[in-house]
Amino acid sequence: MKEISKLLDYRPGIKVVDATLRDGGLVNDFRFSDDFVKALYNANLRAGVDYMEFGYRADKEMFDESKFGPCKFSSDDYLRSIVGENNTDLKLAIMADVGRCNYKEDIHDRSESPVDLIRVATYLHQIPTAVDMIEDAKAKGYEVSCNIMAISNAQESDVSVALDILGKSPVDVIYIVDSFGALYPEQIARIANLYCEFAEKYDKKVGIHAHNNQQLAFANTIEAVGDGVDWLDATYASMGRGAGNCAMELLLGFLKNPKYNVYPVIQFIESQMPAVREAGAVWGYDFQYLMTGLLNQHPRTAIEFTKQGRKDYAEFYKEILLQD
Amino acid sequence: MKEISKLLDYRPGIKVVDATLRDGGLVNDFRFSDDFVKALYNANLRAGVDYMEFGYRADKEMFDESKFGPCKFSSDDYLRSIVGENNTDLKLAIMADVGRCNYKEDIHDRSESPVDLIRVATYLHQIPTAVDMIEDAKAKGYEVSCNIMAISNAQESDVSVALDILGKSPVDVIYIVDSFGALYPEQIARIANLYCEFAEKYDKKVGIHAHNNQQLAFANTIEAVGDGVDWLDATYASMGRGAGNCAMELLLGFLKNPKYNVYPVIQFIESQMPAVREAGAVWGYDFQYLMTGLLNQHPRTAIEFTKQGRKDYAEFYKEILLQD
Numbered sequence: 001m002k003e004i005s006k007l008l009d010y011r012p013g014i015k016v017v018d019a020t021l022r023d024g025g026l027v028n029d030f031r032f033s034d035d036f037v038k039a040l041y042n043a044n045l046r047a048g049v050d051y052m053e054f055g056y057r058a059d060k061e062m063f064d065e066s067k068f069g070p071c072k073f074s075s076d077d078y079l080r081s082i083v084g085e086n087n088t089d090l091k092l093a094i095m096a097d098v099g100r101c102n103y104k105e106d107i108h109d110r111s112e113s114p115v116d117l118i119r120v121a122t123y124l125h126q127i128p129t130a131v132d133m134i135e136d137a138k139a140k141g142y143e144v145s146c147n148i149m150a151i152s153n154a155q156e157s158d159v160s161v162a163l164d165i166l167g168k169s170p171v172d173v174i175y176i177v178d179s180f181g182a183l184y185p186e187q188i189a190r191i192a193n194l195y196c197e198f199a200e201k202y203d204k205k206v207g208i209h210a211h212n213n214q215q216l217a218f219a220n221t222i223e224a225v226g227d228g229v230d231w232l233d234a235t236y237a238s239m240g241r242g243a244g245n246c247a248m249e250l251l252l253g254f255l256k257n258p259k260y261n262v263y264p265v266i267q268f269i270e271s272q273m274p275a276v277r278e279a280g281a282v283w284g285y286d287f288q289y290l291m292t293g294l295l296n297q298h299p300r301t302a303i304e305f306t307k308q309g310r311k312d313y314a315e316f317y318k319e320i321l322l323q324d
Numbered sequence: 325m326k327e328i329s330k331l332l333d334y335r336p337g338i339k340v341v342d343a344t345l346r347d348g349g350l351v352n353d354f355r356f357s358d359d360f361v362k363a364l365y366n367a368n369l370r371a372g373v374d375y376m377e378f379g380y381r382a383d384k385e386m387f388d389e390s391k392f393g394p395c396k397f398s399s400d401d402y403l404r405s406i407v408g409e410n411n412t413d414l415k416l417a418i419m420a421d422v423g424r425c426n427y428k429e430d431i432h433d434r435s436e437s438p439v440d441l442i443r444v445a446t447y448l449h450q451i452p453t454a455v456d457m458i459e460d461a462k463a464k465g466y467e468v469s470c471n472i473m474a475i476s477n478a479q480e481s482d483v484s485v486a487l488d489i490l491g492k493s494p495v496d497v498i499y500i501v502d503s504f505g506a507l508y509p510e511q512i513a514r515i516a517n518l519y520c521e522f523a524e525k526y527d528k529k530v531g532i533h534a535h536n537n538q539q540l541a542f543a544n545t546i547e548a549v550g551d552g553v554d555w556l557d558a559t560y561a562s563m564g565r566g567a568g569n570c571a572m573e574l575l576l577g578f579l580k581n582p583k584y585n586v587y588p589v590i591q592f593i594e595s596q597m598p599a600v601r602e603a604g605a606v607w608g609y610d611f612q613y614l615m616t617g618l619l620n621q622h623p624r625t626a627i628e629f630t631k632q633g634r635k636d637y638a639e640f641y642k643e644i645l646l647q648d
Binding site for chain 2: 250254263270
């Protein structure tokens, strides 16, 4: 049982990362208005959020700029158009996907960029490229984190090897990522133990990025807090791919550090989120996501089910059972 | 950390209680059609659910029969009209609220009733009456459980006294009830420890009834499973007061006993729940419930906010902060 003092007190080392534009952008092709992004930036400032992720820095050779909003590429110029020089305590982050980011050219020296943190996202089998990206970003002066995605269907021994490789790299934070929303809190406890073991050995921090397929994104995140995980991803109103993420409004309500304030989050959700939904963005817990989460599958079939407006849940369950 | 074997294996002693008609009835004045109730009964049979709660046995002197559906009173005759003699493994339950049930007259001998389990619901300050109801039901031949409601704002020492009194009573199961959806899994772990201590001393079982105000109803329920709690309340599609309850479809997906089957639950939700929503019943996680949960308040203000169709979440948060 966790110490009672940990629930009432707080760890100053905890960092909250707003991933609304990045994970949320996956459900509206990153078509956020400048007003929305500015309002989110201001809400994060007032809420005491530590990092704001602006989006991906996707390779413009691979992705057609006309088909996405600016947060798909989150160029330094775009960020500056929103936040100026960002002389605040809120740090800025972008995500760089292995294989989808021309990092050597598109990530510039930190001295020329408003970005503070590069978040490298990788699958297990791409770890060597991830390490190259980490070293590149570190050499350019950034803080660097690394998300190992889709670990719920990976071998524990492979994850351990990856953690050892990352431990020896200059990365600052290693993230537990429950891409399929398939993990239960008891599993998070064991995974956090494993990650923290390597983090301690190599002097790194551990983070968590959860998905809400089984309504456990918040529960898994606070489980991880109790297990020594310090970096916590959340999104406003859970906005994110499929069933969405850990809700910022739940997380800030839970955290006890007086620097956090849930009220600006509520104000933002009330004033900004209805228009995003009206524009057609769909996300959040629903039965089809529960099913892919339960079966530890990628949510792509559930996302397609949602897009088609299907409601034949039983038929869908049979379909995805047959894919197993 | 919990033993890994407990997550993959199962405890045969676990009992799943479907509370859809009873807690769900609170959001539609118990106006369920006979077809709905029969379909639910059949779904429970096929899903391997252990107990089905039909509703309250409310005092007809206190409540006007014309203003509620039959599950408000769940008379023996009504139950028989749905299930006949119920010669199945699915046991039937009704709830008897302290102060709202004329138990001496309205609860008949078990030999004359299709009911198996009487669920006594009480606040802490009503425990002596609850014990009288427990003794009455036990003398009439029933299994008996007792829900102590609203413990999240009770003194631990008072709860201990209540548990000792109930321990000495003939009750079979004592329920942890998170009426306000205010408790976090770490608190559930400590509360379960306390309840299990008394249960062990007096040879009782412990149950949990959770609410989803902070999206933790399922998480708290499976936390409790890991802590030795055996009786688990759930409702189809979370149907229940305010933010609703632990979802049956999540719970049966988690439990590993081969007698449980989530598929009939999905079929029922697909075929029966849309009509209930279309008829005007509103329930489920929403920001206003998060707020009352966060502040450990009764959800009545959030229910009223929902009824009025209000969306001014920030104003509502200020209103309920001032009530503290």
